[in-house]
Amino acid sequence: MSKLFRLFLFCMLLWGVSYLIGLFFFTDAGVSSSGDQIAVIPVQGMITLDGGSSLLSSSTSGRAIVEKIKQANEDESVKGIVLEINSPGGTVMGSKVVVDELKKVDKPVVAVITESGTSGAYWVASQADYIVADQLSIVGSIGVLGSYLEYGGLLEDYNVSYQRLVTGKYKDISTPYREMTPEEEALIMERLQGIHEYFVADVAAGRHMDVEEVSSLADGLFYLGQDSVALGLVDYIGDKDYAIDLTKELAGVSDGSVSEYKDEPGFFGTFFQQYLSYSSYYIGVGIGKVLFTTETPEFQISV
């Protein structure tokens, strides 16, 4: 028997034993798969429609969150959902798809804001039945952002000119290569205002508040959790455990287990996670994902 064949046989034997041990001893040790459950769905980081990341920054996928919400809503063993939010917001569509999906959920939903739940993330939180936040959580910042860097002047200083060739006079609106005209600015502001009004209306409906009341708070300012209760933006001061207990109470479940709907780490993430320290794992995730960075548009509207 050749050396390679013997090595192969031994490795197969090891794998087989590993598989059997995993199957018989550890299948139930991870995510609970039976009995009443409370699903905890993370909403972490910037929310964009499809997600993506580089070594220095990352965003979470709105579509991926939607899938988790759908899965939790369709799973009969899941009696309630906790949205664990730590996000500064994100793109309009990234947040909106999550908001729209939450409107379809027919189970109790509690949002818990940990560090930050602002802008699009607050839009998401507002669709929950209740919002829990820490006294010092950052909440609110209801508004729309479409700012961008315009460096036409800089190009001019270096004798670089922008050759404008467009069909349709607004085709290159918001291009960073030239200054925006007052007319263009007014057109964009009109559209931002449209998004703003939609955002405010959704928050008002989700929080059972008047649109005027929410509008008065929707100047882009953020609030601390301790002040947000009086303003009607948050219901309770508490943490994740509090939110889970509240959800169990709403769902009428006393002994439900908690099922964390977390993302599977990628190839590099798994290697570093299993072999090196926790911090090295996140470095590994960043290095691995830098190969799959998505292009971000120059002009982007965020909530």
Add this chain to the structure above:
Amino acid sequence: MVKGQPVLATFWRRFFAYIFDSAFLSFLILAPLVHPFEDGFSGSSLSESFSALFDSHYILLTLIIAFFVLLYWSVLECWLGQTLGKMIFGISVEGTKKKPLSYLQTLIRNIPKISFVLLFFDTLYMLLKKNNRRFFEVLSDSQVVAEVEHE
């Protein structure tokens, strides 16, 4: 080409062989064991992951993984003189006293592999002594050699 006397394998060859073996172990052999626990280690906070480490299932898993790691390296090095990674990088393990290696020798030389910290200091010994032999290799009377070919 004639096979010459084997020489002590260089640090980098051994390092890459080790990385390969580690990846092979992690992604293939240990994957069915570790998969149910991935959620626990990708937690949203360091304290959650740290707490998860003290769960009885994780402790048992850690012990089983250590056992598999020792088994993989010890058995293959004793039985075949090399693991898959060593085979790929053209190095093998042999005893220093011109006798076949025993399971006890390969077990002792691979003890540091169950702990990254132990392995680090074991390797540091090798680098400081500049003799291409880890401390546990000296204890177990073994060494890692590479075959040299010349005309």
